[in-house]
Amino acid sequence: xxxxxxxxxxxxxxxxxxxxxxxxxxxxxxxxxxxxxxxxxxxxxxxxxxxxxxxxxxxxxxxxxxxxxxxxxxxxxxxxxxxxxxxxxxxxxxxxxxxxxxxxxxxxxxxxxxxxxxxxxxxxxxxxxxxxxxxxxxxxxxxxxxxxxxxxxxxxxxxxxxxxxxxxxxxxxxxxxxxxxxxxxxxxxxxxxxxxxxxxxxxxxxxxxxxxxxxxxxxxxxxxxxxxxxxxxxxxxxxxxxxxxxxxxxxxxxxxxxxxxxxxxxxxxxxxxxxxxxxxxxxxxxxxxxxxxxxxxxxxxxxxxxxxxxxxxxxxxxxxxx
Amino acid sequence: xxxxxxxxxxxxxxxxxxxxxxxxxxxxxxxxxxxxxxxxxxxxxxxxxxxxxxxxxxxxxxxxxxxxxxxxxxxxxxxxxxxxxxxxxxxxxxxxxxxxxxxxxxxxxxxxxxxxxxxxxxxxxxxxxxxxxxxxxxxxxxxxxxxxxxxxxxxxxxxxxxxxxxxxxxxxxxxxxxxxxxxxxxxxxxxxxxxxxxxxxxxxxxxxxxxxxxxxxxxxxxxxxxxxxxxxxxxxxxxxxxxxxxxxxxxxxxxxxxxxxxxxxx
Numbered sequence: 001x002x003x004x005x006x007x008x009x010x011x012x013x014x015x016x017x018x019x020x021x022x023x024x025x026x027x028x029x030x031x032x033x034x035x036x037x038x039x040x041x042x043x044x045x046x047x048x049x050x051x052x053x054x055x056x057x058x059x060x061x062x063x064x065x066x067x068x069x070x071x072x073x074x075x076x077x078x079x080x081x082x083x084x085x086x087x088x089x090x091x092x093x094x095x096x097x098x099x100x101x102x103x104x105x106x107x108x109x110x111x112x113x114x115x116x117x118x119x120x121x122x123x124x125x126x127x128x129x130x131x132x133x134x135x136x137x138x139x140x141x142x143x144x145x146x147x148x149x150x151x152x153x154x155x156x157x158x159x160x161x162x163x164x165x166x167x168x169x170x171x172x173x174x175x176x177x178x179x180x181x182x183x184x185x186x187x188x189x190x191x192x193x194x195x196x197x198x199x200x201x202x203x204x205x206x207x208x209x210x211x212x213x214x215x216x217x218x219x220x221x222x223x224x225x226x227x228x229x230x231x232x233x234x235x236x237x238x239x240x241x242x243x244x245x246x247x248x249x250x251x252x253x254x255x256x257x258x259x260x261x262x263x264x265x266x267x268x269x270x271x272x273x274x275x276x277x278x279x280x281x282x283x284x285x286x287x288x289x290x291x292x293x294x295x296x297x298x299x300x301x302x303x304x305x306x307x308x309x310x311x312x313x314x315x316x317x318x319x320x321x322x
Numbered sequence: 323x324x325x326x327x328x329x330x331x332x333x334x335x336x337x338x339x340x341x342x343x344x345x346x347x348x349x350x351x352x353x354x355x356x357x358x359x360x361x362x363x364x365x366x367x368x369x370x371x372x373x374x375x376x377x378x379x380x381x382x383x384x385x386x387x388x389x390x391x392x393x394x395x396x397x398x399x400x401x402x403x404x405x406x407x408x409x410x411x412x413x414x415x416x417x418x419x420x421x422x423x424x425x426x427x428x429x430x431x432x433x434x435x436x437x438x439x440x441x442x443x444x445x446x447x448x449x450x451x452x453x454x455x456x457x458x459x460x461x462x463x464x465x466x467x468x469x470x471x472x473x474x475x476x477x478x479x480x481x482x483x484x485x486x487x488x489x490x491x492x493x494x495x496x497x498x499x500x501x502x503x504x505x506x507x508x509x510x511x512x513x514x515x516x517x518x519x520x521x522x523x524x525x526x527x528x529x530x531x532x533x534x535x536x537x538x539x540x541x542x543x544x545x546x547x548x549x550x551x552x553x554x555x556x557x558x559x560x561x562x563x564x565x566x567x568x569x570x571x572x573x574x575x576x577x578x579x580x581x582x583x584x585x586x587x588x
Contacts, residue, residue: 011584071415071585087581091325091421099419106416110340122332123420125325151343 337434362387398481405488492579513539
């Protein structure tokens, strides 16, 4: 479905120091530097998978996504998506993919959403039947009915993003690339988009590659993650495996019925935080069960919860390690 | 190609809808669409004070610039600004992701825009043609077909020339300035500043082989019945030659340029 081998993308960019003198100098003599945005990335994604693409700003996530959708020509390496070479941008390929960019409007800004969808219908050459069926489904799932007759430019960010998703999915793409699809949305908006994407994947078996700064998007949707940093792939596997590999500890959250002396925790684990009657211990992964058992038998415990550390912390640890 | 033709009506319609959304902009564009009449006013003053140049009467200038007004609004050079803005902002990415080549997206955007304004302008020009006694277009049905073909050719050449120029944006951020220079020089050879027949010999000779006349002077002269069969055939040959040349140049520039696209922002 998606095969990437040794993908590299370098940009040659103009740079100059700030200030008038540097500005004048650059009129005569231009300085360019080569930026290695992606340097030798490789992975494959199977049909129907949802894969999260993680990495800090400038890691190369979006550049990789742009290479996969054919917006950028790779400097080196090979990319095949649905059997096509993306940068050739054959119509047969473009009809089967969609890229939703959270910070870019792809609908017709000055038209009501309903008109914008009609234009997409023409662009993708959709017959009346399939178009109506897809539109009805999307209007229901994304609750678009009240938005259809409003100009796209007057919609709120969350409303626009729902319309963007509908516009991107009218032609029922087999592969969906999502670049920060919940950027700027409130909690409800994020939850709605996540629920919709999960549902779309289940209904249509679409392959989804998702980048997001919101870890909640990734944990809610993807079982597999690709972690990229400074243009290099640092991890490719199950989210659970990532957690296990990079977090040798788990968090044991104990809710006490009554206060206990501070020395009680010696030998049980490292105290991460104390919030009233709730004490959080960081415990070596292998000893978690034993520690929980000791807590329950030796202390006035009301509740014990065992959790993995936040994925954000784990990913930060991956990057720190790299 | 069938896919592209399927997309054309929807894309043209969308731009016409956008044009109709903003009444103020439509009104301002309608006003600016009459700019060639200012040049006409200058020429009429010259004729009134110094006498008409050989072979050109006051009525000829009226007829020439009334038709030039139509041609002025049938140029496809608006695509340069759209390409330029989209390349700078990265909005070209959205167009590249659609299964219709960006050329057709920009062309339909321009066409829809033109059609919206021409729907307002054409009745006004028609009314003027009926009411102003000096306007004279001595063409029969056969010549009218040739004039219609010349108008289509004018639009196609101006659109393809501007689109080809726009691709400079893959290498430079100065596309619009370079285009203004090109267009400014071309306006002397197109028949826009003055009818080519009134220009110096060397410029007239150059104008007959450059692409600019195809986009303005040639269809206007044809409509005014000033060209014989041989001159008409020559005008079409030059226009079609430039159309082919720009199509080829566009393909070459596109193939090399799009590799350099950086898809900035987002």
